[in-house]
Amino acid sequence: MNTALRLAMAVFFAMAIAACSSKPKTVDETVTVDETVTDDVVVVDAAPDPHDYTDARNFDNPSSLLSKRVVYFDFDKSSVKPEYRGIVSAHAAYLAANSSGRVTLEGHTDERGTREYNLGLGERRGNSVMGLMSAQGARGNQLVVVSYGEERPVCRVSDEACWAENRRVEIVYTAR
Amino acid sequence: MNARSISISFTTVTKNVKKSLTLLLVLLFPLLAQAQLEIEIISGNASALPIAIVPFAWEEAGPAPNPGVAEIVSNDLYRSGLFDPMDVADMPDRPSDEESIRFGTWRLLKVDYVAVGRVRATADGQGHELIYQLLDVHTGDRLLSQITTVGEGDLRFGAHRVADAIYEALTGVPGAFSTRIAYITSTGLGSDQRYELVVADADGFSPQSVVGSPEPLLSPAWSPDGRKLAYVSFEKGNSAIYSQDVSTGARDLVSSGRGINGAPAFSPDGTKLAMTLSRSGNPEIWIRDLVNGGETQLTNHWAIDTEAVWSPDGRTIYFTSDRGGKPQIYSVPSTGGNAQRVTLSGDNNARASVAPDGKRIAVAQGRGNEYRIAVWDTETQRSTILTPGKLDESPSFAPNGSMVLYATREGTRGVLSAVSADGNVRQRLILSEGDVREPAWSPVIR
Numbered sequence: 034m035n036t037a038l039r040l041a042m043a044v045f046f047a048m049a050i051a052a053c054s055s056k057p058k059t060v061d062e063t064v065t066v067d068e069t070v071t072d073d074v075v076v077v078d079a080a081p082d083p084h085d086y087t088d089a090r091n092f093d094n095p096s097s098l099l100s101k102r103v104v105y106f107d108f109d110k111s112s113v114k115p116e117y118r119g120i121v122s123a124h125a126a127y128l129a130a131n132s133s134g135r136v137t138l139e140g141h142t143d144e145r146g147t148r149e150y151n152l153g154l155g156e157r158r159g160n161s162v163m164g165l166m167s168a169q170g171a172r173g174n175q176l177v178v179v180s181y182g183e184e185r186p187v188c189r190v191s192d193e194a195c196w197a198e199n200r201r202v203e204i205v206y207t208a209r
Numbered sequence: 210m211n212a213r214s215i216s217i218s219f220t221t222v223t224k225n226v227k228k229s230l231t232l233l234l235v236l237l238f239p240l241l242a243q244a245q246l247e248i249e250i251i252s253g254n255a256s257a258l259p260i261a262i263v264p265f266a267w268e269e270a271g272p273a274p275n276p277g278v279a280e281i282v283s284n285d286l287y288r289s290g291l292f293d294p295m296d297v298a299d300m301p302d303r304p305s306d307e308e309s310i311r312f313g314t315w316r317l318l319k320v321d322y323v324a325v326g327r328v329r330a331t332a333d334g335q336g337h338e339l340i341y342q343l344l345d346v347h348t349g350d351r352l353l354s355q356i357t358t359v360g361e362g363d364l365r366f367g368a369h370r371v372a373d374a375i376y377e378a379l380t381g382v383p384g385a386f387s388t389r390i391a392y393i394t395s396t397g398l399g400s401d402q403r404y405e406l407v408v409a410d411a412d413g414f415s416p417q418s419v420v421g422s423p424e425p426l427l428s429p430a431w432s433p434d435g436r437k438l439a440y441v442s443f444e445k446g447n448s449a450i451y452s453q454d455v456s457t458g459a460r461d462l463v464s465s466g467r468g469i470n471g472a473p474a475f476s477p478d479g480t481k482l483a484m485t486l487s488r489s490g491n492p493e494i495w496i497r498d499l500v501n502g503g504e505t506q507l508t509n510h511w512a513i514d515t516e517a518v519w520s521p522d523g524r525t526i527y528f529t530s531d532r533g534g535k536p537q538i539y540s541v542p543s544t545g546g547n548a549q550r551v552t553l554s555g556d557n558n559a560r561a562s563v564a565p566d567g568k569r570i571a572v573a574q575g576r577g578n579e580y581r582i583a584v585w586d587t588e589t590q591r592s593t594i595l596t597p598g599k600l601d602e603s604p605s606f607a608p609n610g611s612m613v614l615y616a617t618r619e620g621t622r623g624v625l626s627a628v629s630a631d632g633n634v635r636q637r638l639i640l641s642e643g644d645v646r647e648p649a650w651s652p653v654i655r
Contacts, residue, residue: 109535145580147560147573147602148427148647149472149485150529150536152448153492153513156469160490179447180469184425189621191600 086123087130089209098123102204104162105197108143111157113165121165124204129170135208136171138162140180143196148182155180162202257293258379260286261320264297265341266305266327278328278339278368285372285386285412288627289611290634292379295320307342307351315346322346324353324375328364336360339367343375353378365414385609386411389651391419391429391438392625396643406440408455411607411650413638419455427647432475435654439463439473439482450484463497472516476523476543483507483517483526483543494528496543507541508548516560519543521567527551529559538572538585552585554592560603564610569630571595571604571613582615582628595632605650606630614648 081090083097091097102124104117113121128134140155159178166176188195262283267273276284279297286292301314305327315323326341336359343353353374359367366387373384390413394405404426409416420426424443431438432452439452448470453460464470468487475482482497494507494517508514512532519526526543529536535557539548552558555574562571564584574583574592582596582604600618607614607627614627617637623644626637638645 144600145578146536146557146575147516147529149515150513150531150559152469152471153485153487153515156487156492157513178468181425181443184427184443191618191621 086126089127089131092206092209099127102206104158104202104204106158106200106202108196108200109146109154111154111161113161118165120204121162122169125166125169125171128166128172128175131209132172132175133208134206135175136166136177137205137207138176138178139185139203139205140178140182141185141199141201141203142183143199144183144186144191145196146183148184151182152180153182155182158200158202162204257291258322259293259295259320260322260324260375260379261295261300261315261318262286262324262375263300263303263305263326265325265339268327268329269337270330274364278326278364278371279324281365281368281412282324282372282375285369285384286376288412288636289376289384290629291376307344307354310344312344312346312349320346322352322379324371326371331358337364337367339371341371343378365410369410369412382611383609383653385607385611385650385653388608388653389435390605390614390648391431391651392648393426393429393646394643395623395646406438408438408651417455419453419458420451420460428472429647429649430473430475431649431651433477433479433652435651437475438649439475441471441473450482452482468492469515474517474519476519477521478523481543483519485515485517494526494541505545507543507545510548514539518561518563520563521565527561527563527570529561536575538570551587552592553590554585555583558583558585558592562604562606562613564606564630565608566610569606569610571606571615573602573604573615582613584613584630593632595628595630596626596635601626603647605648607650608653614650616646616648 081088081094083091083094086099091099094100098120101120104113104120128136138159140159142151142154156178159180163176163178186199188198262279264277264279283294287294304310304325306325310323310325322343323346324341324343326339329338331338339357341355342351344351355374357367357370369387372386376384388411389408390411391408394407395402397403403421403423405421406419406426406429407416408419419438422442422444427441429438429440437452437454439450441448442451445465449465450463450470450473451460452463463482464484464486466486466488469485469492472485473482480500482499484495484497485492486495491511492513492515493509494514496505496507507526510532512530514528514530516529517526524543525540527538527540530539536559537550538552538558538561540551541548552572557575558572560573568587570585572583572585573580579598580600580602581594581598582601583592583594585592595613601615603616605614610630612627612629614625616623617626623646624637625645625648626635628635
């Protein structure tokens, strides 16, 4: 049923109930009626709670951490910095609540250091994110780490700003 | 994905052999359209030996090839940095046999050595014979008199063989001009990005795509007979190691387990392959027996252990590990045992390439944001920096130990350079578009 029609019907019934009431409206009655009506509308139309990380709609909600899927690292380091732990926790919560969810953690590095060493470093970063997610309820069969080392940069300039963008783990959903 | 192709044509623009040798090849390449590989000398050697390679007389039917044999030989010798070949235009005459050489004239022109020769068809008409002599202009001594026989399409290879022999006669070290190089190219961006594993002659000519993929390719490594290349491909969505016959294209999947499958390296006898596998949870060096398929784990440490290479006698494996905090080169007996740290200077050292003498190890040496090629001498325990940086990596020794090929950056793209083992001579190989990276110099192909 289309949204406008549902909304119109809800409003019509609400008005009808109100109109049929012979008693003066009480606050309680009005609230009860309104709740019924509003619930119906919210599910269809309004933004989801951005803090509800079990809700797949938050993947596209810019105000939810679920919409953020890249974790950045310091040079030659693989520990998840405090400012990115929220993102990792949000995705862990989603995976814990949605057993069909599958994620590939793609580990990347900047261009400094040798290519094969950087494959190792990218894997370390992926493992580091995987460890946090596992500790927060994601299951082993939901997580795969693939290291690309320095082979898939998002930025190709040899300076710190660009290197910082390349040192990352991308959280890639292969199933939601 | 066995995209193999053969370069169909090339043009050569050799301006001046002496100072601005520039070889420009325009390839008709199905997968690498209009790719150009340019070689130029960045810095030369003042003490180079003056030599004249006189154009070889062409005694076969049909027109003489261009460039001719002598020009290819001259270019090879010039690129080594040890020779200063005379321009053909400056030659007083063009003798093609020993008897016709007027030594006095060449002495006046301050040439120390002169090579003369001719090319004729083999008796069966199926190949070329390169008949040549090398003479000392001052003494008149004949230093070399040889006939090199090659197949019909192998005249360039024959010329490289002549250059190898002249190089060995005058330096005492076998030449490496008739060898090949493998490298990775990357062209395009985003979803159009394409990777190729390419094999070319050591002078950059005749590039052939061995394999192409939209997913990353890396770490090519030659088998000791020069027939196969092992490499890493992401075509299955994760790193996997393949071994591929360069001439037939036939290939085997060597390893594609969970985690990293990287850094393959054939043992000197060709019976084993060292590689990096992270199946245990982090990268370790493993040895695959290519005869019986057995695998043994050589390292066991929480650190990143990778980039294994073999000593020439096959007894030692050198590898990169950050077990001490930063990447350094370590050694371990190839049959197993304790790892010992090898590189003791430099903030960090990685990706070893062992010289054929087994004593010198080329590495990518990092300090801050600068990476340079250095050679670590295992006897004197000292390192010598060979290159100016800033992002130099992937050193690969020539099979005669005379030069080190490596990857560097120019602006935002990757190019290949080669530096003489003493650091005096450098040259570069540039692809006109995209990156060239991860060079691997082939063994001597007999």
